[in-house]
Structure formats: C-alpha cells, structure tokens
Amino acid sequence: MPNITDTVTTADGSCPVRLFTPEGQGPWPGVVMIPDAGGVRQTFFDMAAKLADFGYAVLLPDVYYRQGDWAPFDMKTAFSDDSERKRLYSFIGSITAEKWASDANAYFDYLAARPEVSGTKFGITGYCMGGRASLIVAGRVPDRVAAAASFHGGGLVTDSSDSPHLKADQIQATVYVGGAENDASFTDDHAEQLEKALTAANVKHKIEKYAAGHGYAVPDNGSYDPDAEERHWAAMREVFAANLTA
Template sequence: MAEVDLSALARARGGSQRLAGRLARPAGEGPWPGVVMLHEAFGIDEVMNRQVERLARAGYLTLMPDLYSDGGARRCLVSTLRAMGSGRGRAYADIEASRQWLLDQPDCTGRVGVLGFCMGGGFALMTVGTGFDAASSNYGMLPKDLDRALADSCPVVLSYGGRDLGLRGATAKLESALERAGVVHDSKEYPSAGHSFLNDGEVGPRVLRPLLRVAGVGPEPEAAADAWRRIEAFFAEHLGGPVDAG
C-alpha cells in the first residue's frame, strides 16, 4: 500500500490544508476502475487498511483519504460528523479531490465509485450525485433530506444490519427513496448483523470495545461475505473491470 499526498488538490477545492491517502493497486496490468473508500468514524486503522487491500484484490484502484489528516481524529471527528449531516464542509472537497486524483491516473479507466463504512457510508450517500459512477453505503447514516440527496444518484448498493439499533428502519427508507428517484439499487438488511459487521476485526479504542460488543458492534463473517459478494458484483456491473491497455 502506498501513501498519496492529496493536499494540493484538496486546498484548490477549499478542503483540508493537508490531506493524505492510502492507495492500493490491483495485481497485474491496468487500467482499472477506481474507488474512493471512506473510513469509519474511528478513523484509519489496520482494519480499514485491510478493506482497501481487499477491494484492490477485487480489481479496483482503491484510494482511502484520511479525513482526519488536518488535525487528527480528536480535533476533526466532531466537525467531520457535522459536515456529513449538514452536507457542507471541507470533507466534501477532500472526497472530490480523491475522486479527481483517481481520474487523473493513467492506470484508471475513468470510471470511479465511492464506498464507505459507518461515517464513510453516510458520506457515500451524500455524494452519490457528485460525479461517481456507482456507490456502496454500508451502515451509513441517512441524509436528512433523502429525496434531495438521491435526486441525481448513481447506482447504489446498500448493506445494513438488522441489529443496528441506531439505524433501525434505514434500509426500508432508503429503498423507498431510491425507488421514488428511479435509481438502480441493490439493498439488503442482515438480521444477524449489527453496526460495523463488514469489518474483519474490532475497531475503536480498546477501552470502548467491551461496550461496543455489548451493543452488537463488530464483525459478522457470514453477513460480511454475502455483502462483499453483492458489492463486487454490483461494482463489476456498473464500474466494469480492468481494461487491456495493450
């Protein structure tokens, strides 16, 4: 995995003064479709890094911007969450800078998707109409004005947990809004899963992990395997695969 400096692109769009990203390339020769991956509220850790590598193995040039680059998680968490809810803030410029960086790469096909988990899933829902070719929101918070957010949406694949009490009813609300907007979508709620079920390990400060387990937050391998299968099939349909450059 490589480190990418996105600062100049972000600053030019009114985003973070300093923006770092993690990039994973698929094996073999491209070009490949690109994906901007958006991390959970706890920020980038080894679990999130493995998610980037997983998507790269599936054939996608995958870039994960660190939305906490300009100050760290403690200073940026609250403002970033507020931005997600309001639809305004430098995080959106940072996400667009990441999309543009991928488009500028010679080994990108020119089709770019967005995929997010938790907080990142909320941002994915808020950016479905901003130029991405496909989106995947995984237990992301719903936009306050769903119909407005989804009015010009690209195709969307959604995965939520039935035991995620903070997002109870989210799947049904999203399905209804997407159908009203005429957006191609694939949505599924997993009864056995809670929040963060797509992770392959626990996240967050160790002191909080026992509480998170009690709240049903954490891995659910069976549901995760099915969700990844659906995401990869959906992205293959709407983003395509590697193109023989020769």
Template sequence: MTTTTVPGPDGDSATGMPAYVSTPPATRRDPGPWPGVVVVHDAFGMSDDMRDQADWLAAAGYVAMLPDLYAKDGRTQGWGRVPCVARTLQQVSRGEGPAFARIEAARAALAAREDCTGTVGVIGFCMGGGFALLLAGRPGWSAASVNYGMLPDDDAALDRAVEGACPVVASYGGRDKMLAGGAARVEAALDRAGVPHDVREYPDAQHGFITRTADTSPLVPLMRRVMGVSHDHEASADARRRILAFFDVHLRDGGTGAGGGAEPSQVAAGDASGAPASADVVAAAGSDDAPPAAGEAPVGWIGAARPGTTRVGRAAGDAASA
C-alpha cells in the same frame, strides 16, 4: 500497496493529505488500467481494518484509495481524536464541510492516475457510509456502496440526497440499534428517485458487521451489548459478493453509470431467472489470470497471493445455503 500524499482541495500537494493506495496485480490478461474506488473510513480513521478493505477491493480488480480524513486536524490518535470525529460526523449531518472537499480531491487524484480508467466509485463504512450515500447524488461518481451509514433525519432530506444519484448498493444489519429501519428508508427513497439499486438488510447482523475494527477494541463487550456493533462473517461475505457484482456492472467496461446497467435483481441474483450467480473463489494465484465477469465476482480473487492482501469469504452459493 503504498502510502502517498493526495493534493488537497486547493490543489497544493504541499498541503495535501495522506492516502493509502492498493492496486490490483497486473497480469497478462488484465494488465490494467482498472476502475477506481475511493474508500471512506469509519469513525476509527485510517485503521489497519480500513486498509484491509482497500486491499480486498484491489484483489478484486479495482485501484482503491483510502484518504485520511483526519490528517489535517492534527489530532488523530487516542482521545485527542474525539473532537475530530465529532466535527467530521457533524459534516455528514450537514452535508457539507472540509471532509467532502477532501474526498473529492481523492476522487480527482484517483481518476487522474495512469493505472485508473477514470471511472470511479465510492464505498463507505459507518461514518463513511453516510458520506457515500450523500456523495452518490453528486457529480463524478459512477457507483456507491453504502454500508450502514447514517441517514438524513427526515425522508424529504433523504429524497433530496439521492435525487439524480449514481447506482447504489447498500447493506444494513437487522440488529443495528443505531439504524433501525434504515434499509427500508433507503430503498424507498431510491425507488422514488428511480435510481438503480440493491439494498439488503441482514436480519441477524449488527452495526459494523462487514469490518472488524470494533472486534479489536477493548470496548468490545460495551459495543456489542449496548451499541449493537460486531462483525458477522456470513453477512460480510454476502455483502462483499453483492458489492463486487454491482461494481462490476457499473464501474467496469459496459457500465453506464447513473440510470444504466443491469436491473438490481439481476445484479443480486445473477440473471433474470433468479438463479444464483457463479462465484467460485480462485484457489491460487495464476490458476486464471482473467478478471471475473460482471455478476460473477468472488469475494476475492487472484490478488490474494500478494503479501498483505485480504481474500476472505464464501462463494455466492455457499453464502446462500449457510
């Protein structure tokens, strides 16, 4: 886990942006290189929680890079961040702006790393989920994980955004007051576009259910009751399981990128018969140095022994029976 500087959109490292990079532990049976994932942060910025998301992906066998989209603004702390957040959200709404160029610069830098295979996906949360959805339809990405991200206002704009998109795995909360009906809209658009996908709505989950940033805020009561924002352990664990299963199909060896890979039902269920995929969480580092097979990824695996790396959640069967 390191903090580095990614060359900016103009290619100049002197004007680059900070980025947090978390790498898998090299083992005898999986020495690398590994696929890459760009993590696009939520409105809270490059927080400890977002670093945890990068660490979790690294523990599952992906080189994860978290660029700081606010760094160039110069006002990234406290109330001074508010104008920066507003400007960045506006860029998601417009589908263009400096933040997109910064994310692309992060993708290029990640793909060029010696420990990366050059195959790169994107994952985003809240504001970052809005970016991930729009990036899915742009060149260079092999898979996208969209987590309760804001959507274009109308279905025609949503259709344009996902036309020709890479495979998409998306997760929404049924009690999300800001994105009511979002899962159905995204799934319908991906169906119309013929994009491989796995979209799921968790009925009891609110906005932000995968991350914990909102739960550490002094505004927790307001965020939960008024805005409908809170963490949900069981929904988070299942969403992470699905994300890893989907990424294993589309980012690892054998993944074919846009238009290829397993059918969504196979990714989510484990096989065409509908039997749950095996996803036993590895209890201790060194018990098995092999990376999990596609469709069998636990929520976190052997990298959890590394200091600062997150390994949480349940196996797929446990989540289904909870």
C-alpha cells in the same frame, strides 16, 4: 498488494492517502473507500488491499486530515471511554455534507490523473460514517459516481436538511445499501423511506438488511460478523463489476 502513500490537495489542505492496486498491468477502475468513525487504521489498509485484489485501484483517504496529527482510536474502547467518545463524535461532526462532497471531488481528480486508473466515473464505498458519506457523495457529485455502496451506514435518513435521502433525485449511480439489524441509526422505517426516495427518483438500487449488528463488516469492531463480512464483499463485487469498467 502494491500500494503507494501520497497526499491529495483539497480545498481545506492536504489529505494523506494510500492507493492500492492489483498485481499486474492496469489501468483499473477507481474506487474511493471511506472508513468508519474510527478513521484510517490497519484494518482498513487490509480491507482496501482486499478490494484492490478484486481488480480495482482503491484510494483510502485520511478523512480526518483537518484534525492534524490525530491520535488513532482504539475501537475496543472508543465508545465506552467518555473522553474518547467525545473526541470521536467531534471528529465525525466536523465533516459536513459540503466537505464530504468537496473532498470527494479532490479524490476523484486524483484518481483521474493516475496512470493506474481508468475511466472518468468512479465507485465509492464506506462503512458506518463512511456509508453515509458514500450516499452524500452520490447525491452531491452525481456526474462522477457510477456506483455507491453503503455498509452499516447510519444517518441515511434523518430530519436534517442534509439527509442523504433528500438528494435521491440527483443520484446517477447504482446504489447498494447493506444495513444492520436492530440498528437505531438505520431502522426498518429509514430503509422504507430510502427505498421510496430512490424508487421515486428512478435510481437503480438494492437495500438489504444483514442478520448482524452495526459494524459487521469491519474486523476490529466488536460487532464484527465473519459471515456478514463475506456477504458484504460479494455484494460490493457485484455492484462494482456491473457498473465500473476498465
């Protein structure tokens, strides 16, 4: 799959990115893929390449660029090893909603300037931490997002003032949320609250629960589920095909 490595200048520095495109001649609709808490790694290179093969120019950013040359996480031990778990959560906590929005504007500026990319509105998709980021961006950068997808995202509904569901009335995008079963970070009650917020805001959306655990769509996660992964690709293709045009 054709791809290039590059950097995107943000308000806080330089973010390494990789841009994946389909074979052939573009331009194609642009999509930003936000990784899970483990950050950019080979699994996400493979996932971005697969999404690109569906007909999209896919930007995969190193969302932890503020950490400098950080050591990769081993997802088999990232949550069981105490020191690694603390490092992981410190990385997650370092990216505020304001930083997600600011970075997204920089990613969208980059895509808009690329000859491989068409259109002025984009898709965004994410997993776990990235699933939350997708909805944050949809609510805080509404005029640039045509479709937002969240897979096993956590923290979509919280008591915090920066909870994504509180910005539902700002969202212009079509939203898809694929939750996981028995997931304390996105419970049935959270799903109901998010449903009510999006409906009240007249946001076109779909919220589903997958019969799989948190992390189901990412192959190097311990809770990876092949059937749920295939379902998530089908759902993402559907929402992007309906809302992103070349």
